[in-house]
Amino acid sequence: MRLILASPFVPHSGATHGGAIYLFTLASALARHCELHLVSFATSSERSAELQLPDGLAGVALVPRAERFESAPLRRVAGTLSNAARWVGTGLPLLVLKFRSRAMRAALSAAVRDSRPDAVLLEMALMAQYAEDLGNTATVLTDHEAATPTPARLLPFGLGRARDRAAWERYVRTAYAVPTAVQALNEDDAAALSARLGRPVEVRRPIVPIPTRVAQPARAGERLLFLGDWSHHPNPEAAEFLVRKVLPLVRARVPSARLVLAGPRATPAVEALGMAAGVEFVGFVPALDELMGSVRALVAPLLSGDGSRIKVLTALAHGVPVVGNARALRGIDAAPPAVRRGEDPGALAEACV
Numbered sequence: 001m002r003l004i005l006a007s008p009f010v011p012h013s014g015a016t017h018g019g020a021i022y023l024f025t026l027a028s029a030l031a032r033h034c035e036l037h038l039v040s041f042a043t044s045s046e047r048s049a050e051l052q053l054p055d056g057l058a059g060v061a062l063v064p065r066a067e068r069f070e071s072a073p074l075r076r077v078a079g080t081l082s083n084a085a086r087w088v089g090t091g092l093p094l095l096v097l098k099f100r101s102r103a104m105r106a107a108l109s110a111a112v113r114d115s116r117p118d119a120v121l122l123e124m125a126l127m128a129q130y131a132e133d134l135g136n137t138a139t140v141l142t143d144h145e146a147a148t149p150t151p152a153r154l155l156p157f158g159l160g161r162a163r164d165r166a167a168w169e170r171y172v173r174t175a176y177a178v179p180t181a182v183q184a185l186n187e188d189d190a191a192a193l194s195a196r197l198g199r200p201v202e203v204r205r206p207i208v209p210i211p212t213r214v215a216q217p218a219r220a221g222e223r224l225l226f227l228g229d230w231s232h233h234p235n236p237e238a239a240e241f242l243v244r245k246v247l248p249l250v251r252a253r254v255p256s257a258r259l260v261l262a263g264p265r266a267t268p269a270v271e272a273l274g275m276a277a278g279v280e281f282v283g284f285v286p287a288l289d290e291l292m293g294s295v296r297a298l299v300a301p302l303l304s305g306d307g308s309r310i311k312v313l314t315a316l317a318h319g320v321p322v323v324g325n326a327r328a329l330r331g332i333d334a335a336p337p338a339v340r341r342g343e344d345p346g347a348l349a350e351a352c353v
Helices: 018-030 044-048 073-090 094-098 102-115 125-133 161-175 187-197 234-253 268-273 288-292 310-317 345-352
Strands: 002-007 035-042 059-064 119-123 139-142 181-184 223-227 258-262 279-283 297-300 322-324 339-341
Touching: 002 018, 002 102, 002 125, 018 035, 018 310, 035 102, 044 059, 059 102, 073 094, 094 125, 094 161, 102 125, 119 125, 125 139, 125 161, 161 187, 181 187, 223 234, 223 288, 223 310, 234 258, 234 268, 234 297, 234 345, 268 279, 288 310, 297 310, 297 345, 310 322, 322 345, 339 345
Parallel strands: 002 035, 002 119, 035 059, 119 139, 139 181, 223 258, 223 297, 258 279, 297 322, 322 339
Antiparallel strands: none
């Protein structure tokens, strides 16, 4: 069997966010059983680095994509104005426009022409826009967030969010009708998407690497962990909720309890949370085994976003128990003591204690 995996980010072993870790694990497994070609967007830093891609790939095409933080200030302003004009003119969601690329179309067309695949795997909502360019080739779209990404904001004070949300609805109705098949990451998301789209939606569960060294949480002291890429809006939102609402209740019962905040691309507001009583901000920690081995539990009370949480699966794979709410534990059926559930601050604090 020949497959093309089309991704909005590079799946590699040193990835710092859950989606890329998932796709690296998936691609590594697929490459052992079929001829797998990777076509992926990549930032300039990724293209210049020696990334550890999945072993056994039959071909790799990395399509340039500019990250905002990699651009000069004047180029950022120009890019913002260009995106604003396209946003108004096309009616497409802003995030979809940021990943709308002639170079990606050309790379996918070349990969299809050269490898003659049995199917193209389009990963995430952003890549659904390319299904219509692939002719008669079978396409499988896997949605990672139940088609509910956080609406973008071009203007201050939340202006533009309602317009972008409406643009997402139009995009999902039209772009999701094109692929041969649609998948979600868990049964709840699949059912919601199926009802929304009026077509069957299958389930492809996420997978994560299984570490060779298992954590010993009972030896870690009273340390809790929140882990995430801080550029993803639900993560700073959840961290602030933890610091302001949950941790004080935990420390009232366990005064020595501490909350570790870890992950890349933190904003000054996230770093400032590290000044609160009982909070330790550590930023990006490359040695995930060491980080997981230093905490008693992962805490994940997410307030927005859908999909399956790779951070939860990663913690469980390391042998670290998880405290979370229903949104964070979507698709997870583990029982205590592996997982403890709570919705409000009091119940989450009790579970932490």
